[in-house]
Amino acid sequence: MRATLAGGNTDVRVLMTHPMETAQQTKGAPYFIQNITVKVNGKPVIEGEISQAISRNPVFSFRLKGGAKGDKIEVSWLDNKGETNKTETAVA
Amino acid sequence: MLAALVVGGLLKPVMALAAWNKEAFAAKSPGDALNSLGASSTEPSKGIVIDAPQIAENGAVVPIEISSSIPNTTAIAVVIEKNPFPLAARFDFKDGALPFVKLNAKMGETSDVRVVATAGGKHYVATREIKVTIGGCGG
Amino acid sequence: MMRAITCGAVLALAAAPALAQSQFEKYQRMTAEGSPVELFELVGEDLWKKPQGPNNVSLEKCDLGKGPGVLRGAYAALPRYFKDADRVMDLETRLLHCMTTVQGRSPEEATKRLFGNADKPSEMEYLSAYVAAQSQGMKLAPGSTHPKEKESYELGKALFFHRAGAWDFSCASCHGEEDKRIRMSELPVLSTPKAARPVMATWPAYRVSNSQFKTMQWRINDCYRQMRMPEPVFGSEATVAMNMYLTTTAKGETYRGPGTKR
Numbered sequence: 001m002r003a004t005l006a007g008g009n010t011d012v013r014v015l016m017t018h019p020m021e022t023a024q025q026t027k028g029a030p031y032f033i034q035n036i037t038v039k040v041n042g043k044p045v046i047e048g049e050i051s052q053a054i055s056r057n058p059v060f061s062f063r064l065k066g067g068a069k070g071d072k073i074e075v076s077w078l079d080n081k082g083e084t085n086k087t088e089t090a091v092a
Numbered sequence: 093m094l095a096a097l098v099v100g101g102l103l104k105p106v107m108a109l110a111a112w113n114k115e116a117f118a119a120k121s122p123g124d125a126l127n128s129l130g131a132s133s134t135e136p137s138k139g140i141v142i143d144a145p146q147i148a149e150n151g152a153v154v155p156i157e158i159s160s161s162i163p164n165t166t167a168i169a170v171v172i173e174k175n176p177f178p179l180a181a182r183f184d185f186k187d188g189a190l191p192f193v194k195l196n197a198k199m200g201e202t203s204d205v206r207v208v209a210t211a212g213g214k215h216y217v218a219t220r221e222i223k224v225t226i227g228g229c230g231g
Numbered sequence: 232m233m234r235a236i237t238c239g240a241v242l243a244l245a246a247a248p249a250l251a252q253s254q255f256e257k258y259q260r261m262t263a264e265g266s267p268v269e270l271f272e273l274v275g276e277d278l279w280k281k282p283q284g285p286n287n288v289s290l291e292k293c294d295l296g297k298g299p300g301v302l303r304g305a306y307a308a309l310p311r312y313f314k315d316a317d318r319v320m321d322l323e324t325r326l327l328h329c330m331t332t333v334q335g336r337s338p339e340e341a342t343k344r345l346f347g348n349a350d351k352p353s354e355m356e357y358l359s360a361y362v363a364a365q366s367q368g369m370k371l372a373p374g375s376t377h378p379k380e381k382e383s384y385e386l387g388k389a390l391f392f393h394r395a396g397a398w399d400f401s402c403a404s405c406h407g408e409e410d411k412r413i414r415m416s417e418l419p420v421l422s423t424p425k426a427a428r429p430v431m432a433t434w435p436a437y438r439v440s441n442s443q444f445k446t447m448q449w450r451i452n453d454c455y456r457q458m459r460m461p462e463p464v465f466g467s468e469a470t471v472a473m474n475m476y477l478t479t480t481a482k483g484e485t486y487r488g489p490g491t492k493r
């Protein structure tokens with residue numbers, strides 16, 4: 001994940017490893033991330049609900065208001081099998 | 093950048109409660125999906141910008157960048173009309189986040205991409221067609 | 232969901248080639264900007280540093296041509312002649328060499344799974360991503376002075392134009408004439424610097440169409456398959472020569488990979 005200051009805001013680019021398999025691909029047993037949470041210094045600022053229509057190994061870009069070097073950005077996600085993962089970085 | 097940490101056990105009970113609109117994501121028509129989101133009535137707006145290539149060489153990965161300049165935008169939903177399940181994703185933006193997202197979506201075929209932005213309790217919409225083709229056999 | 236050939240779209244584009252081209256470029260740019268390719272570089276770094284094999288050492292002492300463990304610019308200077316092996320080697324050939332000599336691994340084990348898939352990329356793919364990334368910004372400058380390097384270039388060039396196999400194809404059959412395409416992908420004339428440069432500057436690459444990371448050894452192998460020719464041996468003189476020919480044709484171009492491709 002990269003979080004950088006740009007034009008007074010914080011650009012966040014997060015990469016996730018996940019097959020994001022559709023029901024069609026798996027013949028009825030889709031496997032994909034459902035929820036994404038973006039936090040700044042522990043405070044949730046974005047909640048995303050995504051689906052099997054998001055590409056494999058998702059890459060998202062978000063934009064946060066303001067921000068300062070060193071701010072702690074955390075992105076966590078939960079898939080439809082209950083598995084979770086997260087990544088964190090400091091704003092550069 | 094810190095490596096991703098698997099925090100299975102710790103986060104599971106909390107995150108398992110995370111809301112996911114099953115009905116909206118299972119809807120087979122754009123209209124049904126938007127109804128499930130409570131956004132059956134939408135007003136076209138030029139304040140929603142959808143930046144995407146007009147042609148995607150491969151429907152498995154279609155890059156779409158969305159931003160809303162409508163004041164107080166709190167949510168964005170992405171509907172790919174011809175997909176088997178049109179609702180692709182939705183995002184809630186709280187204080188501290190700009191109504192902006194870039195994502196990679198799957199498109200089964202050439203289709204309109206409809207973006208609905210929610211601001212001040214009202215729903216606004218913009219649409220853009222993306223053609224999907226298949227590239228060649230090589231590199 | 233993936234049955235996506237849209238004849239209407241193809242016909243519409245044929246009528247407006249300039250628009251089609253600029254939108255393809257936009258597609259390529261936007262997918263590259265939002266590509267998972269970095270994930271491969273990161274795992275590759277872990278694998279480079281991981282002690283493996285009977286000698287239980289990492290690849291960090293592997294000499295890719297700039298000295299043991301020196302990664303910056305190493306990929307951009309390949310293929311090249313290596314005295315310790317007395318042959319010209321490309322990245323993957325050299326990685327294999329280090330796996331067997333530095334780590335003490337058997338060739339059978341190290342070559343067991345060279346090409347991976349979307350669910351499980353291969354070690355070689357991850358390592359290629361990592362090492363290639365360390366040459367970003369450097370100009371492609373494969374070896375050219377040693378007699379074996381010159382020989383390798385000439386062999387690659389001869390192979391490029393040599394027709395063989397069930398269909399009597401050569402690389403030039405598809406990559407030897409301007410303005411050819413397969414469906415919507417342009418076929419670059421790889422025997423010319425103009426076309427070879429952007430190609431060699433962006434391999435190895437992540438392919439979004441199948442979520443796989445592909446290397447040059449894979450690319451050459453797959454071209455031979457598409458030409459209905461026998462499968463070349465991994466890291467063989469022929470494949471390295473092909474890589475040498477293509478990289479030399481592209482020399483001077485600033486490396487900007489690993490790339491993201493359709």
